[in-house]
Amino acid sequence: MIQSAKAPSNSSNASSNASSNASSNASGSAPPPRPITPLGIAVDHLESAMALLAQVHGVPDELALHLQTALLRMAGLDPYLEQCTTMESAELTELAQKTRHEPWSANYEKGETVEELEQEMLSGHLEGQALKMFVNMTQAHRILDIGMFTGYSALAMAEALPDDGCLVACEIDPYAADFAQKMFERSPHGYKIGIERGPALETLDRLITAKAEFDFAFIDAAKGEYIAYYQKLLDSDLLTPKGYIAVDNTLFQGQVYLPEREQSDTARAIAQFNQYVADDPRTEQVLIPIRDGVTLIRRV
Numbered sequence: 591m592i593q594s595a596k597a598p599s600n601s602s603n604a605s606s607n608a609s610s611n612a613s614s615n616a617s618g619s620a621p622p623p624r625p626i627t628p629l630g631i632a633v634d635h636l637e638s639a640m641a642l643l644a645q646v647h648g649v650p651d652e653l654a655l656h657l658q659t660a661l662l663r664m665a666g667l668d669p670y671l672e673q674c675t676t677m678e679s680a681e682l683t684e685l686a687q688k689t690r691h692e693p694w695s696a697n698y699e700k701g702e703t704v705e706e707l708e709q710e711m712l713s714g715h716l717e718g719q720a721l722k723m724f725v726n727m728t729q730a731h732r733i734l735d736i737g738m739f740t741g742y743s744a745l746a747m748a749e750a751l752p753d754d755g756c757l758v759a760c761e762i763d764p765y766a767a768d769f770a771q772k773m774f775e776r777s778p779h780g781y782k783i784g785i786e787r788g789p790a791l792e793t794l795d796r797l798i799t800a801k802a803e804f805d806f807a808f809i810d811a812a813k814g815e816y817i818a819y820y821q822k823l824l825d826s827d828l829l830t831p832k833g834y835i836a837v838d839n840t841l842f843q844g845q846v847y848l849p850e851r852e853q854s855d856t857a858r859a860i861a862q863f864n865q866y867v868a869d870d871p872r873t874e875q876v877l878i879p880i881r882d883g884v885t886l887i888r889r890v
């Protein structure tokens with residue numbers, strides 16, 4: 591399988607949010623997030639290639655120049671996007687930093703989390719600001735966040751909601767839910783967020799029975815359940831007729847467009863989801879290559 595040595599081979603727990611976000615991930619002694627976006631992984635490989643090349647005698651100058659040019663263009667992109675994007679709030683910076691410093695592996699070993707959570711799951715500054723922009727553009731009042739983790743996407747979107755807006759956030763892991771709840775209590779926008787604990791599919795069924803409706807949904811929980819989340823939103827009235835869905839990790843580390851034999855199970859699940867949406871005549875969609883890929887979907 592062609593894959594970054596540092597990238598996870600198969601993240602069943604929906605993780606592909608490693609951020610190169612300068613503000614969210616600045617300071618402190620926590621390890622930097624692993625590169626797990628297509629761009630981050632490509633940069634990692636190019637850096638390794640450049641390091642190997644430096645040990646070889648007689649490398650043609652032209653070859654080194656081509657590699658150096660590719661590396662400079664790619665490695666500078668994420669920092670530049672961050673630089674040109676509105677800064678995140680102090681509360682989001684704090685949430686990201688606390689998430690980064692949390693000993694997720696030790697928590698899992700101690701049985702405090704259901705699955706091994708990791709700092710790379712956090713969406714971060716660029717994607718959070720994009721979500722805020724989508725909420726503003728769509729004038730959404732009711733938002734569904736499927737896969738909350740420590741609450742970055744939920745709080746970012748809540749910041750864009752009007753005062754009487756509300757956001758329902760689904761999370762299966764009690765430790766992550768408690769962590770997020772504490773962070774929401776520190777934000778003036780936290781009161782807009784209600785946490786629904788448990789498996790998201792069960793939560794969606796309860797919300798359908800309760801005739802809840804949402805103008806905007808962000809899908810970012812179990813990758814193998816993406817088609818089921820999408821079906822529940824579209825086969826019911828959960829998503830309003832003019833509602834939008836944003837879906838995270840739809841490029842899944844750049845594996846979705848590799849030959850199937852080189853895809854992890856998670857990447858295959860995402861590739862199947864992408865095809866399912868592309869074939870669905872009820873919707874139109876666009877896959878935006880921001881970070882690990884975000885697909886925007888609306889009913890037609």
Ligand SMILES: C[S@@+](CC[C@H](N)C(=O)[O-])C[C@H]1O[C@@H](n2cnc3c(N)ncnc32)[C@H](O)[C@@H]1O
Nearest residue numbers: 604711712713737739742743762789790811812
């Ligand atoms: C990638 S993280 C979400 C990141 C978050 N949206 C953000 O912006 O930082 C995925 C989360 O989904 C949760 N999750 C995984 N499977 C789930 C399920 N079946 N139901 C609800 N939550 C689930 C995981 O525990 C994890 O916290």
